[in-house]
Amino acid sequence: MQAKEILKQHIAKTASLTDEQFDHFFSYFKPQSFKKGQAIISEGERVNSEYFVLEGILKTFFINDDMKMFILQFAMPTWWASDYNALYSGSKATVSVDCITDAEVLCLSSADREKLCSEIHQVEHFFRWRTNRGYVAAHKRLLSLMNSDAKHRYEELMTQYPQLYNQVPKHLIAAYLGVSRETLSRLYNS
Amino acid sequence: MQAKEILKQHIAKTASLTDEQFDHFFSYFKPQSFKKGQAIISEGERVNSEYFVLEGILKTFFINDDMKMFILQFAMPTWWASDYNALYSGSKATVSVDCITDAEVLCLSSADREKLCSEIHQVEHFFRWRTNRGYVAAHKRLLSLMNSDAKHRYEELMTQYPQLYNQVPKHLIAAYLGVSRETLSRLYNS
DNA sequence: TCATAGTTGTGATGTACATCACGCAATCAC
């Protein structure tokens, strides 16, 4: 399927745009290709854009002073990724985004998103609902981190996104679950 | 300060409404008073509204099968609280909201919020930005849960919201930090 | 005013994890 059609169907689930409106909307998105391992947003840099995934898997992550990595999100096709803190506040990135596999994305600058939101009411509507879904998902994950042990979190993740099992190295899944790779290995061998 | 003025100043930080627009907007909010300990949203019930806090402190929380409580949010004046999952999906509440102190709130139904969002573009703009701030805050907390130990999280919380120290029982602060009340007690006595 | 419930502190013990250390494929680079 074409990039345009993928985005169109994605938007149509939440907002009603006329064809002209959608064409205008789409014209601000820049297609980009990335290779496995390539960085899209690096900590400390300025962040101007957010990214809609067409193909491949991205990760949003943070690396602490001990060089330990924590993954906030795996972004799969039709998901969005960026450092939304930096993007909305204008500050420098505190989290990074890179490619777990080769990836095709559509890039939308923050300035263009705000322009589109103010031009087309339904675009603002779309972004409100999208962000709300992210907010709810983050709260679910907070509860799961506080309430469940690592084994339970692992099983939840594998049930919801079984494709991660084959497509994503185990140490990244561990970094998402918030356990060491050794612990994760012991969990599913039991 | 009047309820109306508090809300007006709160909105004005993110959106530009004319006085007429704000009057219309405000007319949908219902003032409500609650006593300490009173429930606002209970797990399993239908959720119709969200709440803007004028005075007092609310908590949004979840109780698991072992009757252990986890606090997602303390809502202080000018904060919003609800079960946003239930509110946006129409399902029943999975988290509860109640009052830690006596509280004055403004209640806005979900139907009215959607009506106002579609009538007044700037209202939709406001809610998009508000939700984005919540999303970013939730991700910060996810990182803090995965990266920091309980002592560090406690100090962060007390630095950012020192008023919680006196106004909120310690076992609720523990339920927010994700540790037992015993552990919390040992943390700050050292 | 007395009883009861809610809040906080502290010791003893248990456990789910992290960390360190090592070996062993599979894949990649040149």
Add this chain to the structure above:
DNA sequence: GTGATTGCGTGATGTACATCACAACTATGA
């Protein structure tokens, strides 16, 4: 093809927490 890198498993040990048990103090309400 060979050395280097990446990914994965597993044992030994350490630790930050949970849990249980009990005591004391404070606020609330009949």
